[in-house]
Amino acid sequence: MKTFFLGSVALILTTGLAAAADMPARTPYAKAPAMIAYDWSGFYLGGYWGTSIGQSRASTPGNVFTGTVDISQKGWTAGGTVGVNWQFNPNWLIGVEGDLGFLDSKRSFTDWNDSAVTAGVKTSWYGTARARLGYVTGPSLLYVTGGAAFVRLEDTFGGCVPAVCAQGSAPISVTSTKTGWTAGGGIETKLSRNWSQKTEYLYVDAGSTDFAANPVNVAQTASFRNQFHVIKTGINYKFGGPAEALPFFSDAMLPTNHDWAGFYAGVNAGGGLTTSRAPGGPALATVVTNNDMRGNGFAGGAQVGYNLMNLFGRPALFAGVEGDIGYLGVKASHDDWNDFFRMNQKTDWYGTLRGRIGTTTGPALLYATGGVAFVQVENGISTTLTPAQQAQIGVTLTNDVRSDTRAGWTFGGGTEVALDAHWSAKLEYLYIDAGKSQRAVRLSQPGFATSFNSDVSNRFHVIRAGLNYSLNAPVVAKY
Numbered sequence: 001m002k003t004f005f006l007g008s009v010a011l012i013l014t015t016g017l018a019a020a021a022d023m024p025a026r027t028p029y030a031k032a033p034a035m036i037a038y039d040w041s042g043f044y045l046g047g048y049w050g051t052s053i054g055q056s057r058a059s060t061p062g063n064v065f066t067g068t069v070d071i072s073q074k075g076w077t078a079g080g081t082v083g084v085n086w087q088f089n090p091n092w093l094i095g096v097e098g099d100l101g102f103l104d105s106k107r108s109f110t111d112w113n114d115s116a117v118t119a120g121v122k123t124s125w126y127g128t129a130r131a132r133l134g135y136v137t138g139p140s141l142l143y144v145t146g147g148a149a150f151v152r153l154e155d156t157f158g159g160c161v162p163a164v165c166a167q168g169s170a171p172i173s174v175t176s177t178k179t180g181w182t183a184g185g186g187i188e189t190k191l192s193r194n195w196s197q198k199t200e201y202l203y204v205d206a207g208s209t210d211f212a213a214n215p216v217n218v219a220q221t222a223s224f225r226n227q228f229h230v231i232k233t234g235i236n237y238k239f240g241g242p243a244e245a246l247p248f249f250s251d252a253m254l255p256t257n258h259d260w261a262g263f264y265a266g267v268n269a270g271g272g273l274t275t276s277r278a279p280g281g282p283a284l285a286t287v288v289t290n291n292d293m294r295g296n297g298f299a300g301g302a303q304v305g306y307n308l309m310n311l312f313g314r315p316a317l318f319a320g321v322e323g324d325i326g327y328l329g330v331k332a333s334h335d336d337w338n339d340f341f342r343m344n345q346k347t348d349w350y351g352t353l354r355g356r357i358g359t360t361t362g363p364a365l366l367y368a369t370g371g372v373a374f375v376q377v378e379n380g381i382s383t384t385l386t387p388a389q390q391a392q393i394g395v396t397l398t399n400d401v402r403s404d405t406r407a408g409w410t411f412g413g414g415t416e417v418a419l420d421a422h423w424s425a426k427l428e429y430l431y432i433d434a435g436k437s438q439r440a441v442r443l444s445q446p447g448f449a450t451s452f453n454s455d456v457s458n459r460f461h462v463i464r465a466g467l468n469y470s471l472n473a474p475v476v477a478k479y
Contacts, residue, residue: 038138038190040238041087048200048234049078051429052105053273053461055294056121056226058157060213060337063220067337069119069157070294072275075105077230083132085238093134093141100127103228108156112291113281113339113452116164117215118171120156121226126204128182139190139254139363140417142425146183151206153178157222158213165217172213178206178226185465187415187427189364190254192247194238197366199415199427201463204228215338229273231429231463233413253316253362258418259472260318260360261309265302268428270464272299272330274345276379280454283440291454293332293345299462301326301351309360316359318367325351328375330460340385341441341452344401347460348376352410352430363418365426370411375434378403379456381441398442406434406458416468426466434458 054073060066079101087093108120127150134143152175159171186200206226213222237244276293305322309315328350335342351374358367380401383390390397414428435458440451 038136039087039193040085040093040136040141042238042240043084044082044236044238046081046234046236047079048081048099048101048232049076050230050232051075052077052103052123053229053275054105054107054121054123054226055228055273055296056224057294057334058119058155058222058224058337060215060220060222064218065215065220065338067339068334069111069337070292070332070334071107071119071121072277072292072294073105073107073121073123074275075103075123077101077103077126077232081234081236085132087136091136093132093136093143095132095134096130097132097145098127098129101125103151103230107292109290110287111338112278112289112336112454113341114337115281115285115287115289116160117337118156118159121224122154122156123228124152126151126228128202128204130182137417137419139361141188143188144185145202147181149180149182149204149206151178151180151204151226151228153206153226155209155211155222155224155226157224158215160214160216167217169214169217172211172222174209174211176209178209180204180206185427187417187425188236189361189415189417191361192244193241194244195247196236196238197233197415198236199233200231201427201429202230204230229461229463253360256363256418257421258363258424259470260307260365261472263304263306263471264468265304265471266466266468267300267302268324268326268464268466269298269300270462272297272328272347273461274330274332275459275461276332276345276456277459278343278454278456281452283451283453291336291343293343293456294334295330295332295345297329297331297347299326299328299464303466303468305356307356318358318360318365320356321354322356322369323351323353325349328460328462335384340383342382342384343454344378344380344382345456346378348378348403350375350432350460350462352432354410365416367416368411368413369428369430371409373408373410373432373434375406375408375432375458375460376403377406377434377437377458379437379439379458381439381452381454383441395443395445398444400439400441402437402439404437406437408432408434408458422470424468424470426468428464428466430462432460432462434460
């Protein structure tokens with residue numbers, strides 16, 4: 001997550017500061033350089049960087065040992081893009097785009113309450129071939145995209161330590177290139193005639209992988225389901241017309257009739273993900289084992305904020321403050337592998353209070369954001385044994401499922417573009433760290449008692465689109 005955040009901050013601040021260094025103080029909407037009237041048609045090349053989030057599930061269905069292991073990977077991505085657009089009327093666009101890049105995420109751990117077994121996923125690269133359909137608002141493009149995806153990954157499951165098996169064994173790993181599908185959307189905004197900046201989200205489904213594994217030295221078929229979320233920012237260059245240098249070092253912004261300064265209010269909608277981790281296990285265990293939460297759900301709410309433009313007397317820079325509150329319906333639940341325990345997590349609502357800092361192109365804001373966050377979250381460990389089954393084996397298990405409001409911090413970034421004099425649209429990513437929740441199932445039997453612990457770290461990701469309404473009067477663009 002830090003990779004995406006720091007990369008976005010570097011882009012935003014480099015853009016704003018470099019432009020500001022060459023710009024005398026002036027009114028925010030100066031005359032723009034001569035350019036073709038927002039022509040999106042043509043061939044383009046670009047580069048991007050960002051965050052990758054993997055959500056995988058391993059299981060051994062129909063075998064001796066049942067249940068699942070959830071595996072959440074976090075990492076970074078960077079690569080190149082090539083595409084072509086056809087703007088078939090002033091407001092609509094179709095295109096095709098391909099990208100290829102690193103997908104550097106990995107996660108491996110000893111399964112919760114099974115110190116003998118290891119599970120893990122590692123990725124190295126991915127590529128997509130997609131169609132795009134977009135709505136052109138002059139200098140900005142709002143689009144959806146979808147197509148084929150290819151992911152190079154390594155799945156790992158099994159193994160047994162000598163303390164458990166007389167003959168220890170290493171887990172089995174299988175490397176493959178999976179073909180799947182992808183869908184998503186983004187916002188792209190012109191920086192000049194040929195240069196543009198984009199913020200994009202892609203969901204990638206890499207399908208399933210089945211292979212022979214050896215958990216606790218028992219031959220079983222392991223089945224992995226691998227899904228990924230890619231949030232990236234990038235820059236494209238469209239060929240055609242006179243060649244241009246990066247516009248970060250020019251002395252003018254594009255014209256706009258949207259006044260970004262002052263108060264605004266709006267709504268947002270998107271999705272939330274959990275990559276929470278749950279280390280723990282039996283209280284008497286000498287090895288710390290682990291498990292991850294794998295879940296998602298709808299996110300939606302409202303925001304209000306205030307922008308201060310012309311920061312430090314530089315028209316390209318801005319700062320602001322924004323608060324939001326809304327519903328966060330993330331749900332995660334799985335029956336732990338080779339156990340009679342169920343892991344649960346559920347969120348109800350969330351809110352943030354953040355600062356924003358970034359640069360304006362005139363019709364768009366490119367920004368980083370960070371501050372405090374609050375999440376209403378329920379975490380728990382419960383048993384899958386019925387009271388009759390507990391009585392049969394002579395134990396009593398007490399579940400621990402509780403809900404509380406967690407306070408933490410958040411950071412992220414996004415792109416916001418003007419639709420007209422009052423309305424603007426944005427695509428935004430937030431990472432939320434809401435602290436830890438301690439949970440434990442109590443096991444009691446005559447003459448003995450112990451607990452099965454889990455120290456859940458609450459980690460969430462929100463990818464959302466929004467609409468804002470500026471409370472300022474329209475301004476007249478100056479050409």
